[in-house]
Amino acid sequence: MGAIDRFLKNAVFEPRDITAMSMALDEVCNELKVNGDALAKEIIATRIIELARRGERNPIKLRDHVLAEAKAQTTRQQGFVVESKLANTDARKSNRFLAALDQQDYLRLAAHLRPVALHQGRVLHDNGDPIEHVYFLHSSSVSLVVTMRDGTAIETVMLGRAGVIGWPAAWGGRHCNGRAIVRLPGSATQLAAAEFRAAARESEAIYQLALRYNDFLLAQVQQAVACTTLHQLEARLCRWLMQAHDCTDGNVISVTQELLSQVLGVRRTSVTLVEQALKSAGVIGSRRSRVEILDRSKLEARACECHGSIRNLIDNTFPIAPGEKKQVTASEIRMGISSPRDIHDRGRPVSTTS
Ligand SMILES: [Zn+2]
Numbered sequence: 248m249g250a251i252d253r254f255l256k257n258a259v260f261e262p263r264d265i266t267a268m269s270m271a272l273d274e275v276c277n278e279l280k281v282n283g284d285a286l287a288k289e290i291i292a293t294r295i296i297e298l299a300r301r302g303e304r305n306p307i308k309l310r311d312h313v314l315a316e317a318k319a320q321t322t323r324q325q326g327f328v329v330e331s332k333l334a335n336t337d338a339r340k341s342n343r344f345l346a347a348l349d350q351q352d353y354l355r356l357a358a359h360l361r362p363v364a365l366h367q368g369r370v371l372h373d374n375g376d377p378i379e380h381v382y383f384l385h386s387s388s389v390s391l392v393v394t395m396r397d398g399t400a401i402e403t404v405m406l407g408r409a410g411v412i413g414w415p416a417a418w419g420g421r422h423c424n425g426r427a428i429v430r431l432p433g434s435a436t437q438l439a440a441a442e443f444r445a446a447a448r449e450s451e452a453i454y455q456l457a458l459r460y461n462d463f464l465l466a467q468v469q470q471a472v473a474c475t476t477l478h479q480l481e482a483r484l485c486r487w488l489m490q491a492h493d494c495t496d497g498n499v500i501s502v503t504q505e506l507l508s509q510v511l512g513v514r515r516t517s518v519t520l521v522e523q524a525l526k527s528a529g530v531i532g533s534r535r536s537r538v539e540i541l542d543r544s545k546l547e548a549r550a551c552e553c554h555g556s557i558r559n560l561i562d563n564t565f566p567i568a569p570g571e572k573k574q575v576t577a578s579e580i581r582m583g584i585s586s587p588r589d590i591h592d593r594g595r596p597v598s599t600t601s
Contacts, residue, residue: 271309387433407494417457485550
């Protein structure tokens with residue numbers, strides 16, 4: 248039995264190809280010194296199987312290809328594995344798109360995922376840019392923004408832990424719509440658009456989830472249009488702070504009045520007045536570029552219904568993959584979700600093996 252056998256699952260290969268893949272797996276694991284690390288071995292095996300499916304059956308080329316990828320991702324000898332682990336633990340528990348994939352599809356992406364830090368104000372893409380990378384957001388927040396000719400702009404969608412940027416790459420989309428700008432700094436994982444495209448070609452589940460995500464975004468834009476048109480500024484600002492709180496670790500949000508006026512499309516003086524009212528009521532504290540959430544329940548009581556509607560959209564779009572044990576994030580604890588069973592119960596009913 249070759250080293251790769253237990254990872255093959257339903258894949259069918261000739262015995263000589265299995266031998267070649269097993270040799271490559273052994274050599275990569277030896278080179279990276281990860282023979283005792285089951286998770287690292289599984290990620291490497293998944294990558295080798297992917298390459299073999301695409302036609303590469305030469306053990307030396309398989310080995311060299313995977314080692315080159317590992318070394319390209321880090322200057323540290325074992326960084327590939329360290330980063331893969333990081334992607335596996337953090338990515339899995341804190342991005343709803345990744346959490347909705349079963350283990351095999353997740354590993355298909357995890358082999359390529361690299362952690363990246365997103366700094367506030369960074370533009371991930373502008374309108375018409377080619378889609379080069381796909382980002383999965385973990386503790387950061389990104390706004391999709393429409394900019395007018397005179398430079399005024401408004402947020403159409405705010406993305407947090409359910410966020411994916413560059414998702415149209417799944418069906419070969421080449422260009423980005425609107426501007427994606429990092430509102431709240433934090434962590435994300437990324438992979439090349441071509442790698443995401445290849446994964447969606449190989450896995451119907453990844454392709455279908457990207458389609459569902461597209462529907463989710465359309466629904467969120469519709470909600471945003473209604474919110475902007477029908478709801479009062481205080482309710483909208485509280486809704487925005489709730490969303491920001493959901494994708495932040497802790498209770499302090501890095502946001503200025505200027506930024507709030509931009510995302511809500513109102514004058515800064517209007518934001519100042521609302522902030523003062525919220526401070527007087529003990530809902531928030533604010534100082535320079537920081538807003539601290541002092542009383543989440545009071546904030547929720549003043550927010551419009553749109554926060555709850557968007558949360559339901561997220562739960563309906565991303566049921567937890569059957570059999571997966573999803574870890575509960577800080578934001579979900581804030582939402583009153585205390586166990587994976589609660590997450591299942593809140594979203595669309597899903598079949599589970601637990
Ligand atoms: Zn609203």
